[in-house]
Amino acid sequence: MAEILSKKPRHIAFIMDGNGRWAQQRGLPRTAGHAEGGKTFRAIADACLDRDIEVITFFAFSTENWKRPKLEIAALMKLLNRYLVDWFSEERAKNTRVHFLGDTTPFSEELRDLIARAEQTGENISHHLNIALNYGGRADIAQAANKLLSERILTGNPSPVTEDEITLALSTGEMPPVDLLIRTGGEMRISNFLLWQSAYAELYFSDTLWPDFSAEELDRAIDWFSGRDRRYGGLNQK
Ligand code: FPP
Numbered sequence: 690m691a692e693i694l695s696k697k698p699r700h701i702a703f704i705m706d707g708n709g710r711w712a713q714q715r716g717l718p719r720t721a722g723h724a725e726g727g728k729t730f731r732a733i734a735d736a737c738l739d740r741d742i743e744v745i746t747f748f749a750f751s752t753e754n755w756k757r758p759k760l761e762i763a764a765l766m767k768l769l770n771r772y773l774v775d776w777f778s779e780e781r782a783k784n785t786r787v788h789f790l791g792d793t794t795p796f797s798e799e800l801r802d803l804i805a806r807a808e809q810t811g812e813n814i815s816h817h818l819n820i821a822l823n824y825g826g827r828a829d830i831a832q833a834a835n836k837l838l839s840e841r842i843l844t845g846n847p848s849p850v851t852e853d854e855i856t857l858a859l860s861t862g863e864m865p866p867v868d869l870l871i872r873t874g875g876e877m878r879i880s881n882f883l884l885w886q887s888a889y890a891e892l893y894f895s896d897t898l899w900p901d902f903s904a905e906e907l908d909r910a911i912d913w914f915s916g917r918d919r920r921y922g923g924l925n926q927k
Pocket of ligand 1: 705707708709723727749750754765772820
């Protein structure tokens with residue numbers, strides 16, 4: 690039993706791709722795909738919490754997504770707004786801490802207030818829900834480097850930077866690294882998501898479009914993860 694439990698991922702990250710195609714296949718506007726994707730986000734977050742996954746991270750908006758039409762960006766922000774407002778009344782908010790990864794300064798004051806409020810919820814924290822918003826993996830590493838550099842300049846510390854220091858200075862701080870990275874929508878790339886944190890992640894690519902992703906497929910991905918032989922560059926211990 691202990692062996693099976695130890696093979697459960699502690700941190701699952703999701704690249705929620707395929708909303709636009711889901712809508713196009715139905716002759717609907719792309720924003721309808723995001724609305725449906727929002728429901729899947731909610732259902733999968735719940736499913737992960739039910740399965741006692743400690744940390745879950747969703748890529749909601751990348752630094753490259755600003756290139757999209759203004760209307761699509763506005764629709765995404767509206768959705769986020771709605772999910773945050775709903776969050777405050779939810780039971781699971783009591784033991785789950787929400788974190789936003791990325792630079793939220795360009796967003797509206799209303800959204801930033803909601804983000805700040807959401808980040809303060811959680812009394813008895815056992816789970817973490819990260820929403821990557823205006824996030825880029827390289828930018829995360831660069832901000833960690835700059836943080837360490839400023840500290841060194843301030844304290845006159847000339848020692849070389851260590852990997853552990855970089856890990857802690859990233860937006861994910863003390864959270865465990867990504868064990869399982871799931872990308873829906875058929876593309877096989879990481880798209881500048883949690884680059885440092887996914888160094889040893891198992892990568893699960895699914896052709897399912899994000900609005901169609903289900904708790905059943907999540908279970909298949911977790912089962913697949915449990916069967917992986919994670920050697921971290923070493924040899925099999927068996
Ligand atoms: C990629 O699909 C998806 C996004 C850019 C946004 C993801 C956002 C949601 C699922 C909305 C809800 C999220 C929260 C946190 C409330 P795409 O538009 O690139 O799809 P395509 O590749 O088919 O065009």
